[in-house]
Amino acid sequence: MANVGYSKKVMEHFMNPRNVGVIENPDGYGKVGNPVCGDVMEIYIKVKDDKITDIKFRTFGCGSAIATSSMVTELAKGKHVDEAVKITRADVANELDGLPAQKMHCSNLAADALHEAIKDYKNRKQKK
Amino acid sequence: MPEQPCGSNGVQMSRIYLDNASSMPVDFRVFEFAKPYLMASHGNPSSLHSVGLEAKQAVEESRRKIAEFIHAENENTIIFTGSATEANNLAVKGTALRNIIQGKAIIASAIEHMSVINPMKEMQKNGFSFTSLSVDSTGVVDLKKLENILTKNTVLTSIMYANNEIGTIEPISEISKIVHEKGKYLHVDAVAAAGRIPIDVQKDGIDLLTLSSNDLYGPQGAGALYVKPGVKIQSVLLGGGQERGLRSGTENVFSIVGMGEAARIAQQEMKQESSRLLPIRDKLIKEILKIDQSYLTGHPSQRLPHHASFRFSYIEGESILLNMDMYDIQVSTGSACSSKTLEPSHVLLAIGLKHEEAHGSMVITLGRSTSMNDVELVSKATNETVQRLRKLSPMSQEWRK
Numbered sequence: 001m002a003n004v005g006y007s008k009k010v011m012e013h014f015m016n017p018r019n020v021g022v023i024e025n026p027d028g029y030g031k032v033g034n035p036v037c038g039d040v041m042e043i044y045i046k047v048k049d050d051k052i053t054d055i056k057f058r059t060f061g062c063g064s065a066i067a068t069s070s071m072v073t074e075l076a077k078g079k080h081v082d083e084a085v086k087i088t089r090a091d092v093a094n095e096l097d098g099l100p101a102q103k104m105h106c107s108n109l110a111a112d113a114l115h116e117a118i119k120d121y122k123n124r125k126q127k128k
Numbered sequence: 129m130p131e132q133p134c135g136s137n138g139v140q141m142s143r144i145y146l147d148n149a150s151s152m153p154v155d156f157r158v159f160e161f162a163k164p165y166l167m168a169s170h171g172n173p174s175s176l177h178s179v180g181l182e183a184k185q186a187v188e189e190s191r192r193k194i195a196e197f198i199h200a201e202n203e204n205t206i207i208f209t210g211s212a213t214e215a216n217n218l219a220v221k222g223t224a225l226r227n228i229i230q231g232k233a234i235i236a237s238a239i240e241h242m243s244v245i246n247p248m249k250e251m252q253k254n255g256f257s258f259t260s261l262s263v264d265s266t267g268v269v270d271l272k273k274l275e276n277i278l279t280k281n282t283v284l285t286s287i288m289y290a291n292n293e294i295g296t297i298e299p300i301s302e303i304s305k306i307v308h309e310k311g312k313y314l315h316v317d318a319v320a321a322a323g324r325i326p327i328d329v330q331k332d333g334i335d336l337l338t339l340s341s342n343d344l345y346g347p348q349g350a351g352a353l354y355v356k357p358g359v360k361i362q363s364v365l366l367g368g369g370q371e372r373g374l375r376s377g378t379e380n381v382f383s384i385v386g387m388g389e390a391a392r393i394a395q396q397e398m399k400q401e402s403s404r405l406l407p408i409r410d411k412l413i414k415e416i417l418k419i420d421q422s423y424l425t426g427h428p429s430q431r432l433p434h435h436a437s438f439r440f441s442y443i444e445g446e447s448i449l450l451n452m453d454m455y456d457i458q459v460s461t462g463s464a465c466s467s468k469t470l471e472p473s474h475v476l477l478a479i480g481l482k483h484e485e486a487h488g489s490m491v492i493t494l495g496r497s498t499s500m501n502d503v504e505l506v507s508k509a510t511n512e513t514v515q516r517l518r519k520l521s522p523m524s525q526e527w528r529k
């Protein structure tokens with residue numbers, strides 16, 4: 001179904017996803033599952049002075065899920081955690097020049113994983 | 129990915145189209161044969177003048193070809209419809225409603241096409257009891273269970289000749305014997321099987337059989353239902369009484385004529401084409417199964433000669449499809465992400481796959497354009513695709529640990 005109607009940008013991120021991988025000893029980790037179709041996405045962040053200095057993701061899901069996770073890592077990288085936490089699924093979709101209607105839920109997943117990672121970071125910080 | 133050279137007609141020369149189960153190109157010979165009925169001979173077969181007569185004769189010739197193709201008793205057994213979906217609806221609703229006095233039980237296998245399952249479910253709302261017949265892990269229906277659930281009230285049992293997603297061929301003759309011991313009619317959806325393996329409705333003991341034009345390299349917009357002489361069925365589409373009153377609506381002459389010619393060619397070339405595709409298919413399966421954690425879905429030997437279906441752990445099918453498309457290789461998948469409902473294919477669940485296993489499915493259906501040369505490219509592209517997507521997947525890491 002290459003004609004699900006993905007934008008060029010979505011396909012570009014799908015083919016060349018940014019920030020793929022794992023960070024050993026991350027400062028924050030978020031993992032979410034897609035309740036709709038059963039996919040899994042995880043995000044690792046490294047934070048210095050409340051700024052996201054490094055970010056990595058891994059995704060088990062459709063083209064849109066891969067592209068949105070790649071995009072969310074790009075959007076968050078270098079941002080203050082309080083800024084990054086404001087990134088919404090709409091931001092992710094917009095940056096990718098839109099997503100087909102039936103694929104919007106995948107962008108939720110990407111934003112949620114990021115938010116989870118930041119939450120985890122804040123929790124760890126408090127415990128210290 | 130390297131840029132592919134383009135042919136003059138804009139079609140990429142190196143395209144490897146392996147999604148023949150979804151849509152097939154119209155055979156050029158079929159198009160040439162039926163073309164006049166798009167333009168010059170545009171008659172309505174119901175009109176009495178000469179132009180109408182010409183159209184009628186062409187439709188009747190097509191009916192004969194299709195009857196021959198499935199070894200039907202005579203050409204009057206063939207009812208043309210607008211699609212295979214329509215033929216399946218007619219078979220299910222038309223026989224259930226017509227034979228309601230005899231009983232209100234209907235059966236379909238769990239891997240039937242939605243155009244069989246959904247009408248059955250609708251009949252359920254009308255007071256019928258519908259039983260879904262389970263299949264084993266290779267997709268073969270459970271014959272013991274079939275025996276047990278059949279009663280003399282079972283007016284219709286619908287089991288496909290072969291499944292389009294996993295390629296498994298059902299033992300139709302045996303099924304027919306079992307069905308006719310207690311129940312009434314056996315309907316067989318032969319859309320995936322027709323033109324791939326020989327079908328003989330009389331030998332196989334089939335009462336109703338569905339065919340699709342496009343799946344025979346014919347034009348879209350035509351299907352057919354074989355109705356054995358004596359089978360009681362009523363129309364579900366009322367109007368001007370075309371097709372013996374069973375399917376009203378002006379015939380789509382072009383598509384019907386094309387379908388007949390497509391069936392004739394398929395019948396002529398099937399044996400040769402199947403023996404050409406078999407070794408290609410087997411080599412492809414052998415190569416692809418070299419990939420770590422890859423599995424064949426469906427039956428290993430009792431399967432359609434052009435069909436190879438797989439699943440790969442830890443990755444998702446829509447991504448596989450998109451990634452393969454980058455190599456200009458077109459495949460299909462039964463993954464949840466690729467379906468409109470975001471549910472995994474009911475066929476993959478029926479053979480016992482878990483949600484996440486069904487996720488990584490890839491279906492390859494070879495066609496007339498496939499050659500042995502494609503095997504290397506396709507298996508290499510598949511391997512690279514799987515490796516790349518696994519690198520992106522959190523699941524595979526867990527498995528490596």
Ligand code: FES
Nearest residue numbers: 061062065106465
């Ligand atoms: S992750 Fe399943 S549809 Fe996008």
